[in-house]
Ligand SMILES: Nc1nc2c(ncn2[C@@H]2O[C@H](COP(=O)(O)OP(=O)(O)OP(=O)(O)O)[C@@H](O)[C@H]2O)c(=O)[nH]1
Ligand SMILES: Nc1nc2c(ncn2[C@@H]2O[C@H](COP(=O)(O)OP(=O)(O)OP(=O)(O)O)[C@@H](O)[C@H]2O)c(=O)[nH]1
């Protein structure tokens with residue numbers, strides 16, 4: 363199996379030594395390899411398809427100079443387009459956490475990393491921006507979910523809303539809002555129970571929580587190892603709850619992270635952060651170049667292309 | 671010409687040509703079967719049918735039959751041995767559903783009249799022990815714990831000692847989630863296995879790798895590494911109640927041939943079902959049951 367796109371393309375272009383412009387046929391055969399590379403990186407099929415179309419336009423007729431091989435030229439075009447899509451057209455700016463108390467709603471599938479990410483972000487906001495943060499678990503579903511957030515809060519020195527047994531998610535959200543106002547918090551974070559995007563009842567509950575809190579940010583927390591289902595998840599959560607940004611977790615794994623492209627392409631919302639481990643500091647801002655290189659299976663792509 | 675389109679009226683028949691073959695491949699790819707496996711399975715299907723007129727339903731049924739045939743040999747329930755205690759170690763990446771699956775399995779074994787003990791081997795994650803204790807209560811099974819941060823291998827050792835003394839039928843050991851590229855954490859797992867073998871050279875009798883159906887092609891790397899480091903004996907796939915189809919299992923069956931013992935279809939205690947190759951294949955190709 364091919365390890366990365368460059369190797370794939372060198373196979374395709376071995377036959378082609380000519381200089382000049384990339385012909386439509388060259389581009390077509392190269393893009394077949396690009397498509398496979400994207401799919402193997404778990405980019406959702408329809409996203410890969412649209413992406414290939416965009417690249418095809420840009421690559422056809424592109425000139426190949428003496429200093430580059432046709433393969434490298436295509437890699438560069440693909441890479442630049444990937445970075446472009448992953449970055450988006452406008453700078454999303456900083457998280458919208460002005461107007462205290464600013465609510466942040468965390469949503470996502472079961473086990474995607476919401477609770478851990480809630481605590482990591484709270485720690486970050488506290489340490490880097492000097493914010494006073496309150497965290498509340500609205501997860502009345504998973505055993506010991508509230509205790510999990512409370513323990514993390516104690517570890518990082520961030521307050522958690524006291525646990526009241528028997529309250530539903532909406533009541534907890536209201537209490538968090540009140541507590542955040544009266545307690546002088548800058549930010550309050552609502553960690554929700556994991557839910558399937560097709561679970562109408564739980565999705566409606568999340569929408570009701572949203573209507574109570576009017577979150578400034580609604581972050582969709584997605585496992586970076588997600589496969590083709592990423593499009594369904596992104597579409598449904600964005601459609602039914604409305605997300606303002608994405609956090610990709612488990613990017614410390616050896617997955618290719620194609621879900622990043624799917625998420626970005628489907629929601630058009632910025633990928634804000636990347637989770638890189640279980641520890642409370644293991645979170646970073648999103649860097650489009652890094653993910654692009656990873657999706658293509660070539661970490662060193664930037665230097666490779668610069669040489670070209 | 672998308673084969674995935676719904677609601678064909680009078681089941682029109684079309685010639686099975688390259689275009690149709692490609693849309694079949696794509697249908698499989700969107701189910702996470704991976705490019706190689708999808709191309710191969712679609713090509714097998716085309717053999718003898720290429721150029722003939724077929725309806726969408728026919729072709730999907732044939733595809734499902736092809737996949738079910740691949741999956742048939744790996745659809746095997748968790749084997750029970752005439753040893754006590756039978757030690758079942760449960761491993762997997764973070765958040766895949768290990769702890770929940772242990773709760774569900776424990777409940778099933780209890781219902782079958784077995785005496786079960788659970789060891790809370792995730793001594794790392796916040797409230798992992800509390801979570802498992804609640805599952806233990808639900809299943810009516812005692813949970814052995816150790817303080818947060820303590821060595822999971824020594825807990826496993828103590829738990830086996832205790833399960834032996836009590837004459838329990840089964841000991842299920844939960845472990846912390848770990849990504850397979852973390853050599854240090856994988857070594858910790860290997861140590862748990864080594865320590866168990868000191869008490870019982872045959873233990874663990876089963877090592878279950880819990881996979882999340884939402885996961886894409888990385889599941890292959892998960893199986894490869896976990897098998898190397900912890901001698902995985904079988905798989906459980908969770909979260910098949912969502913829209914993810916878990917098609918990577920087809921590639922896994924092909925490559926590793928590990929049995930698939932059960933699937934998770936929800937968060938409740940009864941949401942664990944046997945792996946049914948036909949149902950799985952039908953869902954994978956989008957055939958209504
Ligand atoms: N390796 C790694 N593990 C992570 C990361 N983020 C979260 N985890 C782990 O993933 C598992 C699940 O994380 P949680 O925060 O409990 O996920 P959740 O979305 O709150 O889960 P539910 O509330 O059950 O839906 C835990 O073992 C976390 O430690 C990450 O970026 N990298
Ligand atoms: N929808 C659905 N959710 C599931 C299923 N199995 C587990 N879950 C949920 O997935 C989340 C993670 O499950 P856990 O059992 O905590 O996973 P884990 O592998 O023990 O996680 P760590 O110990 O943090 O690595 C929880 O919210 C579970 O309720 C399933 O089959 N379907």
Ligand SMILES: [Mg+2]
Pocket residue numbers: 476477478501507553554555556
């Ligand atoms: Mg949670």
Ligand SMILES: [Mg+2]
Pocket residue numbers: 768769770792798844845846847
């Ligand atoms: Mg667990």
